[in-house]
Amino acid sequence: MSGREELIQAALRRARDEGFGALSVRGVAREAGVGATTLRHYFPSQAALHHAVATALVTTVLDDLAIEDDTADPATRLYDCLDQFLPDRAAATESWFDLYCTALAPDAAPSLRNVLHGAHAASATAVRRWLSILAAQGHLAGQDIDDQVAYVLAMINGMQLGMVVEPDRHDLSRDRRLLRWYTRKLLPA
Template sequence: MARRDEIVQAAIELAEKEGIGALSVRRVAAATGIGATTLRHYFPTQDALAVAVVREMSAGGPADGDIFDRSRPALDRLAECLDQYLLIDETRKASLELWLQLRDAGSDDSNGSFAGLMQSAYSVLNDTVTHWLLVLANEGRIDRVDVEPATFTIVSFLDGLAMRHINGLVDDPAQLRRRLRWLLTRLLHERTS
């Protein structure tokens, strides 16, 4: 792993364990096993480090699963893709809490750059859900005109679940899956058979 990636990973782990306030150059350098001067070579400012943390947290994404397998019902394929977001273990809960801390840290962002970064990071979920819905639209399982509002509705549902988890509410996994299927059935207008 490249040094820059090691620094970012150490920063994420530190923030997940101790909160966003732990993302000082000295603390992250110590967690990485390097000096502050070396860290500043890769990240000249603390803001640059925070930006890298946000970008890394939003990189990648969930697997596409069987979304392309036309032999299976479209509703099942989409539900299985979205299932990756339903259950939040302790690691994912810590990541959600870190996102909230990052959001709060950027709340007095006078030039809007941090808010813009958070928006671009947030768009990963939007883009992923849109991608899955477009696969189904290309198969004729959902009208293309419905992709954007369906994405908004699904992402809002997932956001609500994330907030429930952050606030300590525990949901039954089977019930969450039933609610998700109920929602998807209505969004896809029963064209998913």
């Protein structure tokens, strides 16, 4: 593991143990057992550190699954990939809620919003990759990809917000039916 990767892992541990608000340069350096100068070598700003942590959070959770398997139904492949955005466990929802509350709080450090930006950008990259693979296989028009990325992320963000705002009334099976409907409309058999 490179020095950069070790620092990201230390930051992920700190975020998991103490919340996203604890992602200071000094705190992460202390967690990693290095000096702040060493951390700044890899991440020249706190914003760069936050962005790297958010990207790592998303990329370690999302998998390409069987998206490239052109022998399988494209709508099912896309559904399986998108379903990864819907947590089954309360801990995942609480972590997401903690991230949003911390980053959007009135007294939040402005650079902490980079955690949200990084998570969104990494999510968009994953969805764009999945849709590009399907387009290259002839299942989707290439010019629709950017619009579809925006649409699907807005839909998933809304689902995730519903999980946080009304956890007792939230219906995860309804969200999955909506994702299934979306993938079937986008990629009819």
